[in-house]
Amino acid sequence: MAKITAGIATSHVPAIGAAFDQGRDQDEYWKPVFDGYEWAKEWIKDNTPDVVILCYNDHASAMMLDIVPTFALGFAEDFEPADEGWGRRDVPMVYNNTDLAGHIAEQLVIDNFDITIMNQMDVDHGLTVPLSLMFGRVSEWPCKVIPLAVNVTQFPTPSGERCWQLGAAIRDAVACFPEDLNVQIWGTGGMSHQLQGPRAGLINPDFDNEFLDKLIDGTDDLRKITRLDYLRESGSEGIELIMWLIMRAALGEKVEELHRFYHVPASNTAVGHVVLKPLD
Amino acid sequence: MRERLYPLEDLEDIPGTTVFTARRSRQAYHLHKFCMSLMDAENRKRFKADERAYLDTFRMSDDQKQAVLDRDFNQLIELGGNIYFLVKLSNTDGWSTQKAVGSMTGMTADEYAAMMRAGGRSPEGQRSKRGGN
Ligand SMILES: [Fe+2]
Numbered sequence: 001m002a003k004i005t006a007g008i009a010t011s012h013v014p015a016i017g018a019a020f021d022q023g024r025d026q027d028e029y030w031k032p033v034f035d036g037y038e039w040a041k042e043w044i045k046d047n048t049p050d051v052v053i054l055c056y057n058d059h060a061s062a063m064m065l066d067i068v069p070t071f072a073l074g075f076a077e078d079f080e081p082a083d084e085g086w087g088r089r090d091v092p093m094v095y096n097n098t099d100l101a102g103h104i105a106e107q108l109v110i111d112n113f114d115i116t117i118m119n120q121m122d123v124d125h126g127l128t129v130p131l132s133l134m135f136g137r138v139s140e141w142p143c144k145v146i147p148l149a150v151n152v153t154q155f156p157t158p159s160g161e162r163c164w165q166l167g168a169a170i171r172d173a174v175a176c177f178p179e180d181l182n183v184q185i186w187g188t189g190g191m192s193h194q195l196q197g198p199r200a201g202l203i204n205p206d207f208d209n210e211f212l213d214k215l216i217d218g219t220d221d222l223r224k225i226t227r228l229d230y231l232r233e234s235g236s237e238g239i240e241l242i243m244w245l246i247m248r249a250a251l252g253e254k255v256e257e258l259h260r261f262y263h264v265p266a267s268n269t270a271v272g273h274v275v276l277k278p279l280d
Numbered sequence: 281m282r283e284r285l286y287p288l289e290d291l292e293d294i295p296g297t298t299v300f301t302a303r304r305s306r307q308a309y310h311l312h313k314f315c316m317s318l319m320d321a322e323n324r325k326r327f328k329a330d331e332r333a334y335l336d337t338f339r340m341s342d343d344q345k346q347a348v349l350d351r352d353f354n355q356l357i358e359l360g361g362n363i364y365f366l367v368k369l370s371n372t373d374g375w376s377t378q379k380a381v382g383s384m385t386g387m388t389a390d391e392y393a394a395m396m397r398a399g400g401r402s403p404e405g406q407r408s409k410r411g412g413n
Contacts, residue, residue, distance in 0.1 A: 203400025
């Protein structure tokens, strides 16, 4: 049977991708950011999954203009890195496991999640920067990836509680897939940041660190955080943290924190990163 | 009516912050169509060759066109825009996201970068217009 063996959370700042792509990762500014991923990069060499279910948000690269799906599951065989205005990132094509993606889609709809199926889309920095951070410079990604895009841009966005329920449903769906597969689930985005207006640059380390603490065993509190709370406490783009809740719920009740990293700043953003292992 | 988790008008209570709604999305539809067109190298070339002529191929308001020409990101957000679309424009200009975002704060790029290096903007006094906290 397939099994979710680990959860990874990380911010997905585009400037991290640019620093990585331009070989500036050892610069004074960027080295502390990339150093925070060294542990996980080593760990994942021995724990490479067959498939990653990668929760991210599309930053108006493939969606959000004509169609605004609340939850969208990537169903193409492959996904090309998007051109976000300065050319496509020179990183490998992303390949799907459509058997598992199809199974998850079917199970989620039975579970009353009316998700959108994406038969064609490019994937932006929200998906490719976490892959670069975890796997470094490679000629092909060492695993398949099922993209799961969440609307965190246009109000109304799904609640943290709904994201939690989706994560729990994904856990059930994976657990009943008959093929033996090592599956990881990643939640990306966050932590506190605001990319607009006179309040831009807001960072809230107290909020972020409390979120990281509660991600282990205080998740009831995290599920209650509203869009309004995220806006007030973590900036207008801090809402991306709801994607971490999908990841966390998919791991079940108890987890062990294998690794944690927090750093300010990367460009406009507080960087958070954890590696979690389910205990049951 | 279903019970809301918080009153909708509270979304207007955050200092210096605009919540991107379906109505704003409609207001900025053609502006955003322009922004997303810049995800193509050929279109970026056409835009750079004659910005005004390129903008005139989109059904944007004159105010929106002017704000694009001025690279006035606060005004673009006022006119419905959302930053995830708008960075396609600043990326086309070769700006970092930090430069585009910092341009909305009234600080110089250096001042904004220094604030971020020093830990960013504190949430103190930035949570609520009403509460002043
Ligand atoms: Fe993001």
